[in-house]
Amino acid sequence: MPRVYYAVDVHVNFFWQRYYARLFDLVVVAQKDYVPLFDVPARWLPWGADERVFRERGLGRVHDLVFAGTVDPATRPKRAAIVACLRERFGLETFGESVEKRLSWDEMAALFASSKIVLNESILGDLNFRSSRRWRAGRCS
Numbered sequence: 001m002p003r004v005y006y007a008v009d010v011h012v013n014f015f016w017q018r019y020y021a022r023l024f025d026l027v028v029v030a031q032k033d034y035v036p037l038f039d040v041p042a043r044w045l046p047w048g049a050d051e052r053v054f055r056e057r058g059l060g061r062v063h064d065l066v067f068a069g070t071v072d073p074a075t076r077p078k079r080a081a082i083v084a085c086l087r088e089r090f091g092l093e094t095f096g097e098s099v100e101k102r103l104s105w106d107e108m109a110a111l112f113a114s115s116k117i118v119l120n121e122s123i124l125g126d127l128n129f130r131s132s133r134r135w136r137a138g139r140c141s
Helices: 010-023 032-037 077-090 105-113
Strands: 004-007 026-029 042-044 063-068 093-095 115-118
Touching: 004 010, 010 032, 026 032, 032 042, 063 077, 063 105, 077 093, 093 105, 105 115
Parallel strands: 004 026, 026 042, 063 093, 063 115
Antiparallel strands: none
Protein backbone atom coordinates (compact mmCIF):
# COMPACT_ATOMS: atom_id res chain seq x y z
CA MET A 1 0.00 0.00 0.00
CA PRO A 2 1.43 3.42 -0.95
CA ARG A 3 2.31 5.74 1.90
CA VAL A 4 1.53 9.46 1.51
CA TYR A 5 2.60 12.27 3.82
CA TYR A 6 0.89 15.71 3.84
CA ALA A 7 3.58 18.19 4.89
CA VAL A 8 2.22 21.46 6.28
CA ASP A 9 4.04 24.43 7.77
CA VAL A 10 7.14 23.31 5.92
CA HIS A 11 8.49 26.85 6.01
CA VAL A 12 8.78 26.41 9.78
CA ASN A 13 9.55 22.68 10.06
CA PHE A 14 11.53 21.73 6.97
CA PHE A 15 14.59 20.95 9.11
CA TRP A 16 12.93 17.69 10.29
CA GLN A 17 10.21 17.15 7.68
CA ARG A 18 12.73 16.60 4.89
CA TYR A 19 14.00 13.49 6.74
CA TYR A 20 10.59 12.28 7.89
CA ALA A 21 9.33 12.48 4.29
CA ARG A 22 11.81 9.78 3.25
CA LEU A 23 9.59 7.23 5.03
CA PHE A 24 6.84 7.80 2.44
CA ASP A 25 6.30 7.07 -1.24
CA LEU A 26 4.81 10.48 -1.97
CA VAL A 27 4.80 13.80 -0.16
CA VAL A 28 2.13 16.41 -0.76
CA VAL A 29 3.21 19.85 0.39
CA ALA A 30 1.09 22.84 1.41
CA GLN A 31 3.86 25.35 0.66
CA LYS A 32 4.52 25.31 -3.08
CA ASP A 33 8.06 26.72 -2.97
CA TYR A 34 9.25 23.73 -0.92
CA VAL A 35 8.10 20.97 -3.29
CA PRO A 36 11.41 20.75 -5.22
CA LEU A 37 13.45 20.65 -2.00
CA PHE A 38 12.26 17.21 -0.93
CA ASP A 39 14.42 14.18 -1.78
CA VAL A 40 11.36 12.06 -2.60
CA PRO A 41 8.53 12.54 -5.10
CA ALA A 42 6.53 15.58 -3.96
CA ARG A 43 3.53 17.48 -5.27
CA TRP A 44 1.84 20.73 -4.25
CA LEU A 45 -1.52 20.43 -2.50
CA PRO A 46 -2.62 23.85 -1.23
CA TRP A 47 -4.86 24.38 1.75
CA GLY A 48 -8.57 24.06 1.17
CA ALA A 49 -11.55 25.48 2.97
CA ASP A 50 -14.87 23.86 3.75
CA GLU A 51 -17.51 25.71 1.73
CA ARG A 52 -20.09 24.80 4.38
CA VAL A 53 -18.16 26.96 6.86
CA PHE A 54 -16.71 29.67 4.59
CA ARG A 55 -19.87 30.66 2.77
CA GLU A 56 -21.94 33.74 2.12
CA ARG A 57 -24.00 34.20 5.27
CA GLY A 58 -26.17 37.16 4.29
CA LEU A 59 -24.45 39.34 6.87
CA GLY A 60 -23.95 43.03 6.32
CA ARG A 61 -20.39 44.16 5.73
CA VAL A 62 -20.08 45.93 9.09
CA HIS A 63 -16.28 45.82 9.28
CA ASP A 64 -14.21 47.84 6.82
CA LEU A 65 -10.79 46.26 7.40
CA VAL A 66 -10.00 43.29 9.68
CA PHE A 67 -7.23 40.91 10.56
CA ALA A 68 -7.78 37.58 12.33
CA GLY A 69 -4.66 35.95 13.69
CA THR A 70 -1.76 36.17 16.06
CA VAL A 71 -0.18 39.60 16.42
CA ASP A 72 2.99 39.19 18.47
CA PRO A 73 5.89 41.58 17.84
CA ALA A 74 8.34 39.10 19.36
CA THR A 75 7.53 36.25 16.95
CA ARG A 76 6.00 38.08 13.97
CA PRO A 77 7.56 41.57 13.82
CA LYS A 78 6.58 42.19 10.18
CA ARG A 79 2.95 41.31 10.87
CA ALA A 80 2.87 43.41 14.05
CA ALA A 81 4.26 46.42 12.16
CA ILE A 82 1.73 46.06 9.33
CA VAL A 83 -1.14 45.70 11.79
CA ALA A 84 -0.03 48.71 13.86
CA CYS A 85 0.35 50.88 10.78
CA LEU A 86 -3.00 49.91 9.28
CA ARG A 87 -4.75 50.22 12.64
CA GLU A 88 -3.45 53.80 12.97
CA ARG A 89 -4.07 54.90 9.37
CA PHE A 90 -7.24 53.01 8.45
CA GLY A 91 -8.82 51.75 11.67
CA LEU A 92 -7.92 48.09 11.18
CA GLU A 93 -9.78 45.87 13.66
CA THR A 94 -8.03 42.75 14.97
CA PHE A 95 -9.51 39.51 16.25
CA GLY A 96 -7.86 36.44 17.78
CA GLU A 97 -4.59 38.24 18.45
CA SER A 98 -3.32 35.58 20.84
CA VAL A 99 -3.72 31.86 21.43
CA GLU A 100 -6.12 32.61 24.28
CA LYS A 101 -8.31 34.75 21.99
CA ARG A 102 -8.08 32.49 18.91
CA LEU A 103 -11.31 32.38 16.87
CA SER A 104 -13.09 29.14 16.03
CA TRP A 105 -13.50 28.27 12.34
CA ASP A 106 -17.14 29.37 12.49
CA GLU A 107 -16.29 32.67 14.23
CA MET A 108 -13.56 33.38 11.68
CA ALA A 109 -15.87 32.58 8.76
CA ALA A 110 -18.57 34.87 10.14
CA LEU A 111 -16.02 37.64 10.61
CA PHE A 112 -14.79 37.28 7.03
CA ALA A 113 -18.36 37.26 5.72
CA SER A 114 -19.12 40.51 7.56
CA SER A 115 -15.96 42.34 6.42
CA LYS A 116 -15.23 44.39 3.34
CA ILE A 117 -11.47 43.70 3.40
CA VAL A 118 -9.56 40.96 5.23
CA LEU A 119 -5.84 41.56 5.64
CA ASN A 120 -3.53 38.62 5.02
CA GLU A 121 0.11 38.43 6.02
CA SER A 122 1.38 34.91 5.67
CA ILE A 123 4.74 33.39 6.42
CA LEU A 124 6.97 33.51 3.33
CA GLY A 125 4.09 34.25 0.94
CA ASP A 126 2.34 30.90 1.35
CA LEU A 127 -1.40 30.39 1.06
CA ASN A 128 -3.47 30.36 4.21
CA PHE A 129 -7.10 30.63 5.23
CA ARG A 130 -7.26 34.41 5.21
CA SER A 131 -6.87 34.69 1.47
CA SER A 132 -5.11 33.31 -1.53
CA ARG A 133 -3.75 36.65 -2.65
CA ARG A 134 -0.31 37.81 -1.72
CA TRP A 135 0.05 41.19 -0.04
CA ARG A 136 3.47 42.71 -0.11
CA ALA A 137 4.16 45.09 2.74
CA GLY A 138 5.53 48.41 1.67
CA ARG A 139 6.04 51.59 3.60
CA CYS A 140 3.03 52.67 5.59
CA SER A 141 3.93 56.33 5.85
